[in-house]
Amino acid sequence: GQQVMQIPQYQHVQEGEDFTTYCNSSTTLSNIQWYKQRPGGHPVFLIQLVKSGEVKKQKRLTFQFGEAKKNSSLHITATQTTDVGTYFCAAAFGNEKLTFGTGTRLTIIP
């Protein structure tokens, strides 16, 4: 099946610093979704990107979809302790089922 690479696997940041996670594919994507999973919790949908070059913002979170629709990023500005968790991308390749990335675990140093 298709694969999507997500980096980094772990990220430790001081509170107030920025954070970015990347999702990369060798194949063009139909769309990409982002989810957040708090420790001990379940994944919660954040956003879906469909258009080439699309940029969406949710408060301190900025999501981008690459021009070639092969990569995406999630950027958090001025992290807070509430941002702790694992962030997953989930990519759709044509009519195939969503493929989840391996996730980036974010920890915040107060």
Added chain:
Amino acid sequence: NAGVTQTPKFQVLKTGQSMTLQCAQDMNHNSMYWYRQDPGMGLRLIYYSASEGTTDKGEVPNGYNVSRLNKREFSLRLESAAPSQTSVYFCASTPREFYEQYFGPGTRLTVT
């Protein structure tokens, strides 16, 4: 509106035992999914049901069976549990394929 519910929350099995994980959603969603989550592996699709009456294999279906009992319920059965099936199992639903997925709270399964 409970969303997606899963039972049980925790389960310990011995190798060779069988069990069924239950999932129900009250959002009138068409599509339902079963995933397993292992450390460093993300979420891997076991089986899915695009609509009531249909089921299909996902990425890792071996050792599992599913039943889409009705539009609300989608169960996952382990016929003969193995230690390699120790994992956290999540059920999810979506109104249509490729829309946002709503996840249940998960079942933490340990096979000894």
